[in-house]
Amino acid sequence: MNLKQSYTAEDIKAFLVSNLAEVIDVLPSEIDVDENLENYGLDSAQAMIIISKLEQLLGFKPSPILLWHYPSISALSQRLADEFTEDGQVKDAHINTGSSVNIAPPFLDLAAEAVLDPTIQPIGGSTAFVTDPKNIFLTGGTGYLGAFIIKELLAATQANIYCLVRAADVVEGKSKLEKNLQQYALWDEKYSDRLIPIVGDLAQPFLGINSGQFQNLAANIDTIYHSAALLNYVYPYSALKTANVLGTQEVLRLACQTKVKPVHYVSSVAVFESTAYAGQLVKEQDDFNDWQGIFLGYSQTKWVSEKLVKIAGSRGLPISIYRPPLISGDSTTGICNTHDFINLMIKGCLQMGSFPDVDYMLDMSPVDYVSKSVVYLSLQEKSVGKAFHLQHPQPASLKSLVDWVSSFGFSLKMIPYEEWQAELINNVTSQDNPLYTLRPFLLERWSDEQITIPDLYLQARRPIISCEETLEALKGSSIVCPPIDSQLLMTYTSYLVQTGFLSLV
């Protein structure tokens, strides 16, 4: 136990009000201490700034997850004040050792979350398979995978693609779509007229689309691709549910209303993250009823969302499910989403000069393989009702990646995982390192075993995901998953160096 200055809930409240006001650039008088902090639009980086300031004030590291379990300033201040005893000491010896205050997450029964609105029923039973869609509705077109799916759909069909976009108006929506495709070198002016923005929001009832337009889409869309989701490895289920779970429900509502529209849903291999699948072979059509031991809020939402899609399938909606692993860059250009986990991890570890020495297989597939497969499979009638695994048929070990990155001229050593975590706690203390905002994901300890989320991805705890049926279904196409070899890694690294994301020292 060490002696600290004691703070009352009122002290902490005043501190939080002034810091929140500064971070979001409003007057302290505009902050309501009982308002849910989420409503102030705090992103994970801003949340981390506030947590760091609190750390300086309190003298211990409050877990960023606290912000979600005690979501208002009042509740959070009271919880933090409870950490001090009357004589100003910090109660929990554990928190003085440099780790975060551990909070048992509220119990969450994912099976009970997987309930699809009973009014969502396909009208008129099953529909003929759409081989030549004229009008496609797509979500996630301003995202990474969505951009590549758009490119493939534009080439493989003659359809107009109606894209759900969060924007002030259609002009901004179109500009967002165009800029996103340009960013990945996929924009082609000749297709411009076929890309039609639909202003809306996954997190709103009826996708935030006005009723007339929703009806119109319901009557005229032939098929739906649902790729949008809020990808955040820090937020808990409660913060992601509206967009990821309820958003999927709204997509299914659109699919069933007025006429039946097949749904192509981008899920994730994360649906098999339950500890029940550790070491087990899981095949594409296997059911996935186990959810205990899925700790990541994002993965929890993917499990529930896919269940909703399956329920809709059991009610007669034609559905197909695509489960990618981590999605890496384009295999020919190396263009990638530099904000994704793999790239942030590589950049952050290079800054630290060390990588954790863990038995981990790089389950990543190039984005062009994933998008081509989704579009090809979606246009095959026999794909209806099936799930597909798009993970790499021959994943490489993390160690081979690190060896390769080192051979490229980067200075990097592998150190024991515990040591690496200690360096992360002690040395990664500002947003200059991209791992800073991922610290809760990398450090938070869960379950009786007190394991971190990355522990869960260690080879021994993971399922063996078969992609045999998917490869069989892709036979007859020219789609082949590029090997993770020096050529691919050279393509990726060259792109990251050329764009300045990585620099050789």
Ligand SMILES: NC(=O)c1ccc[n+]([C@@H]2O[C@H](COP(=O)([O-])OP(=O)(O)OC[C@H]3O[C@@H](n4cnc5c(N)ncnc54)[C@H](OP(=O)(O)O)[C@@H]3O)[C@@H](O)[C@H]2O)c1
């Ligand atoms: N990336 C991976 O490694 C990976 C791995 C497995 C599965 N997946 C799945 O693949 C899909 C695509 O992932 P990604 O990497 O392309 O993600 P991304 O680049 O982050 O794109 C996410 C897309 O979802 C949209 N979105 C998020 N919240 C929304 C909302 N409330 N309303 C409307 N649109 C919203 C985003 O729109 P804004 O531009 O407005 O934010 C963006 O277009 C997701 O379903 C994800 O779960 C991805």
